[in-house]
Amino acid sequence: MGEIIVDRGPRQRLEDLVGRRREVRVIALLVVVVGVVALALWMRGAPATIAPPATSDAPFAPTGGTPTPPGGIVVHVGGAVKQAGIFKLEQGARVADALELAVTRPNADLDALNLAELVVDGTKIDVPHRGESVDSVQEGSPSTSTSTETTDAMVNVNTADEALLDTIPEVGPATAQAIIEYRTQIGSFTSVEQLIEVTGIGPATLEAMRPFVTV
Numbered sequence: 001m002g003e004i005i006v007d008r009g010p011r012q013r014l015e016d017l018v019g020r021r022r023e024v025r026v027i028a029l030l031v032v033v034v035g036v037v038a039l040a041l042w043m044r045g046a047p048a049t050i051a052p053p054a055t056s057d058a059p060f061a062p063t064g065g066t067p068t069p070p071g072g073i074v075v076h077v078g079g080a081v082k083q084a085g086i087f088k089l090e091q092g093a094r095v096a097d098a099l100e101l102a103v104t105r106p107n108a109d110l111d112a113l114n115l116a117e118l119v120v121d122g123t124k125i126d127v128p129h130r131g132e133s134v135d136s137v138q139e140g141s142p143s144t145s146t147s148t149e150t151t152d153a154m155v156n157v158n159t160a161d162e163a164l165l166d167t168i169p170e171v172g173p174a175t176a177q178a179i180i181e182y183r184t185q186i187g188s189f190t191s192v193e194q195l196i197e198v199t200g201i202g203p204a205t206l207e208a209m210r211p212f213v214t215v
Contacts, residue, residue, distance in 0.1 A: 075119050077101070079127035080108035080169065093119050099127065107167040129169050129212075154214045157195065158188045170208040175200045189215045 073091060078084045081102035089097055096115040104110065109130045119125070155168055157179055165176035175198070182198045183189060192213055196206050 073121035076124040080105045080129045081127050098125055157213050158215055168209050168212050170205045
């Protein structure tokens, strides 16, 4: 017997075509989903990429504090100043700059110094008192001042007032007042060595005063 083919009509053929297209879309969608999942799994298993460290052309700066600026100098100031000690100055500083930090006393003989002279690193500036001999302002820089120190210029600690006592090296207003108070208690000093008993005068201060005092 032969097979009888029945024409189902245009509508049926259209439904069959649409059905096949839906199947194709579903299959294509499944392929895309599988591909995305596979790519995600592969990326998860790939080794992590480490970026190279950032570089900079800027010089290294320590964080432990502010570095000392290059070119600075250090000097020692002593003598007729209120704040004798070590001072840091900028390169090219003058003697006047160092004395401004040390604060000179009223009896300082500034005319004996060259205030415009350049300060050399590692040197000492000795500020003389009026009437004091000056050998040098700083190492390697001899002073042109002549010595005016004589026995007559020595201060008598038994008769000098506070202003005169203040002119003695290493003696300030407080020490001068202490000398007068102690002198009032004992009547008078019998020797220079007795000054060690005055409040504020120690062995080093006494030795600095010795060439300029008498009794």
